Amino acid sequence: MxxxxxxxxxxxxxxxxxxxxxxxxxxxxxTAQQVIDNITHYLGNTNVQLGASYSVGVQSTQRVTDGSVAASLLFNAASVDEVGYGPSSTMVFENMARALDDDVHPGDEFIITGEHEANNGPWKRLAQRRGAIVKYWRTVAVDEGNPYSFTYKTEDLVSLVSPKTRIVAITACSNILGSIYPIQDIVRALRQRATQVGARKVEVAVDCVAYAPHRRIDVREWDIDYCVFALYKMYGAHNAAFYIRATALQSSLKSIVHDFLAVNSSQKIQLGGPGYELVHAASGVVSYLLSLTPENNxxxxxxxxxxxxxxxxxxxxxxxxxxxxxxxxxxxxxxxxxxxxxxxxxxxxxxxxxxxxxxxxxxxxxxxxxxxxxxxxxxxxxxxxxxxxxxxxxxxxxxxxxxxxxxxxxxxxxxxxxxxxxx
Ligand SMILES: Cc1ncc(COP(=O)(O)O)c(C=O)c1O
Missing domain, CATH: 3.90.1150.10 (Aspartate Aminotransferase, domain 1)
Structure with missing residues (x-):
């Protein structure tokens, strides 16, 4: 290595x-130079509307598609149809929650944390709209001499799981504590418990904003349904990338875009065009990261x-x-x-x-x-x-x-x- x-x-x-x-x-x-170059180059040469058949339009569409490939790589998603972009992580989580309106029922339970409000507020508002109940996975102090030595214990999360659990919103890394949470183990434990207690449908939303600049995300290995990170915290520009598992796209989320558009992909929650130059910029983040080691992965x-x-x-x-x-x-x-x-x-x-x-x-x-x-x-x-x-x-x-x-x-x-x- x-x-x-x-x-x-x-x-x-x-x-x-x-x-x-x-x-x-x-x-x-x-911001990495490659990202700045991509933005300048996009705006200087291919700043037209996507999807057109004329040559510059084709080039522009290709550059934005490259941005989706970059996001799917950064999430390790199975398909580019599962990823998309929005203006901020906060906005993207809110859009996900709005799109879930019809698949949440009175009495359903959400588990959230005290971490960044971006992955809490949307679920609290969804709970209010749909009559769901919010439960909190709280930190505990682990060092006797320090009341602020906070961490989260997986067993505390597991004990909150009930037959009514519907959404679990957690973070892969705390933006204050700096701790990385073992998402794969946490999700395995909570899904096991959910099966034991007969929960109808549990979906897991992970905030990776404070994680993405430091470690590799792997939505497939983690077995999660929703994931978000912000490019501006990982050497890119001011936008956010999101992942929604194909099964959630098909069976949990309604489309919140224009009702005459029949979309089945991540575009269900992508309202309007996602700053094309910024999406193209995300492929600059991947190029930068790949340039750091000879292995090129x-x-x-x-x-x-x-x-x-x-x-x-x-x-x-x-x-x-x-x-x-x-x-x-x-x-x-x-x-x-x-x-x-x-x-x-x-x-x-x-x-x-x-x-x-x-x-x-x-x-x-x-x-x-x-x-x-x-x-x-x-x-x-x-x-x-x-x-x-x-x-x-x-x-x-x-x-x-x-x-x-x-x-x-x-x-x-x-x-x-x-x-x-x-x-
Ligand atoms: C852990 C975490 N989640 C979410 C956000 C919100 O990100 P955005 O500014 O893209 O909405 C931040 C920003 O500080 C963050 O640190």
Whole structure:
């Protein structure tokens, strides 16, 4: 397996040339040159309506089709008919939920989490429209010394499954905790339980927005029905890709597009044209990822990315969890394990006698003028407001989120600022 050539990686991102330390990547990553080129080229040469028979129209249609092939590769979907694009992950989940209106019945149960509201709100609204019941899979703290060492236990999810369970909406990676959840194992356990209790029909919706930049998605191996990620968090442009399993397209979702259009594919929830230049841009993300390792396949790329990201995680987590910082009141929000069950999205709060507001810590970083980090609840509102001791949702947590183009030297500079601010 090849390892990442960081100089080559960084050269692929024009914005990194300034030396600015981008450490708010879970909010949005930088854009690869290939993506920028695709957008420019599309708009400069083939910006016409799809489906026409004239030569430029044929070319334009082909470029957008290439974007669908890119999405099917990134999801590892069985067919391009199962994937599509929308303006944002939030909008796409909402469209899915609207299309499910006729296949949800009063008394059905949904299980959701406290993670990003994009994969909660649409199900809460669907439940309200259809008289369904919402249940919550809550986090537990796993480290006695840290009330914010949150994780989710699969057995807690399984215990929520009943004969009425209809939708389970979960996340593959938390945008605050940085934990990766073993979706394949979780889904296997919950489907087993659903069969035991005689659930009529359980469908699983997975938010992969915080996962996709770090690991390979595999909707088939995971055995899931709905999946979404945002391109702007994975080196692309501002749009989102979605997957809907063929069986769900046929038997669960009604079409919410113009009623005279007979569609049976993912276009059922794709209202209007999905920014063609942005769909074409997504194939630039795949080209970029494939260029990172000599094997020229996505598995090798993501293995190399994960390996490099571990080297970023180590110095940051080691600093935040050392005894001196613990005694100072620094508490990691999430687990402290340094292994592949975690991505380098690291959140913390400073508590105790000399507590500090997250906002004030970030303000110290802003003064440096060359490092971007952020504070807040990051729309994982349920997770933050249900924390005990309470966390102020307006102040939330300090989050440092890195990706494979960050370097160990950058992390050392971040730790240097933290050392001074938390002294
Ligand atoms: C985990 C997670 N899910 C969903 C979203 C929403 O994505 P979008 O901006 O594409 O609606 C975000 C954005 O921060 C996120 O981090």
């Amino acid at each position: 090849g390892s990442l050539d960081i100089a080559k990686v960084r050269a692929a991102f024009p914005s990194l040339r300034t030396g600015y330390i981008y450490a708010d990547n879970a909010g949005g990553s930088q 996505l598995d090798a790329t993501f293995t190399a990315i994960a390996q490099h990201e571990q080297s970023l995680l180590r110095p940051l987590l080691s600093f935040l969890t050392d005894k001196q910082q613990y005694d100072r009141g620094v508490r990691l929000v999430g687990t402290s394990t340094i292994d592949l069950s975690r991505v380098p999205t690291v959140s913390f709060v400073v508590t105790g006698r000399r507590a500090m507001k997250s906002k004030d810590i970030v303000a110290e970083f802003d003064k440096e003028r060359h490092i971007g980090i952020r504070y807040g609840h990051f729309y994982a509102y349920g997770l933050v407001v249900n924390a005990a001791p309470k966390l102020d949702p307006d102040d939330g947590v300090v989050r440092i989120s890195l990706v494979h183009y960050n370097t160990v030297e950058e992390v050392e500079r971040i730790v240097g600022v933290l050392r001074r601010v938390c002294a």
